[in-house]
Amino acid sequence: MxxxxxxxxxxxxxxxxxxxxxxxxxxxxxxxxxxxxxxxxxxxxxxxxxxxxxxxxxxxxxxxxxxxxxxxxxxxxxxxxxxxxxxxxxxxxxxxxxxxxxxxxxxxxxxxxSLHSAIFWIQVHDLPLGFMSKTMARHFGDFLRDFMEYDTRLPSLGIYGYMRIRVILDVRVALK
Incomplete structure (x- = not known):
């Protein structure tokens, strides 16, 4: 063979x-x-x-x-x-x-x-209910870097005092 x-x-x-x-x-x-x-x-x-x-x-x-x-x-x-x-x-x-x-x-x-960014959920606490909107979430997300999405379920339940925003963050900046 x-x-x-x-x-x-x-x-x-x-x-x-x-x-x-x-x-x-x-x-x-x-x-x-x-x-x-x-x-x-x-x-x-x-x-x-x-x-x-x-x-x-x-x-x-x-x-x-x-x-x-x-x-x-x-x-x-x-x-x-x-x-x-x-x-x-x-x-x-x-x-x-x-x-x-x-x-x-x-x-x-x-x-x-180049692998230098990661996706995170960010919680923003102590906001009045009037500020828990997609427009404000977009402003917060763009301020951090790149806004991806906003968790709309939490404010509508009325029991949570924060909003969740999904953003892309540069980990090189976070490590400094």
């Missing part, structure tokens, strides 16, 4: 087609992909990241986590629902370190992409 395998060869035409097909697969892989890194100076072991985050929100279609090197990881989902569930649940932490995630577009290189 080893002799048969040693004599197995690809012709030049087959070799070019094989690489061409692999290039197409790589392009499609970015469709439901996130690139991420842990915000820490300490060593992060890929196997522990993969084992802990593989059960992340129990993906229906599955997940493939790849080590890209330099503390970067590629999270490839096989269904859009799984990826959106993770994005809606941000921020995520791994061993008490913030996990920065970015949804990849087709033209982005995951190795050169």
């Amino acid at each position: 080893e002799d048969d395998m040693a004599n197995l060869r690809l012709l030049d035409d087959d070799e070019e087609n094989a690489f061409h097909k692999n290039a197409q697969i790589v392009d499609l892989d970015l469709e439901f992909s996130l690139v991420g890194t842990c915000l820490t100076d300490s060593v992060v072991y890929f196997l522990s990241v993969r084992n802990k985050l593989a059960n992340l929100r129990h993906p229906v279609g599955g997940i493939c986590i790849t080590d890209l090197g330099e503390k970067r990881y590629m999270f490839k989902f096989f269904h859009v629902i799984d990826m959106n569930r993770v994005l809606e649940g941000l921020p995520l932490f791994f061993n008490n370190h913030l996990l920065l995630l970015h949804k990849l577009d087709k033209n982005e290189d995951p190795l050169t992409l």
Whole structure:
């Protein structure tokens, strides 16, 4: 059997087609992909990241986590629902370190992409009820950086004295 395998060869035409097909697969892989890194100076072991985050929100279609090197990881989902569930649940932490995630577009290189922002829910307390509106939430969110959404359920219940605003924050500024 080893002799048969040693004599197995690809012709030049087959070799070019094989690489061409692999290039197409790589392009499609970015469709439901996130690139991420842990915000820490300490060593992060890929196997522990993969084992802990593989059960992340129990993906229906599955997940493939790849080590890209330099503390970067590629999270490839096989269904859009799984990826959106993770994005809606941000921020995520791994061993008490913030996990920065970015949804990849087709033209982005995951190795050169700058990962410096995170999504947070911010609570604004002690506001009069008249100030708990989407307009005020947008002003607060834009003041912090980038407004994403406003939790409309809380003020309408009338029992909470704060509003929740979802914003994108630059973690480089927060760490200073």
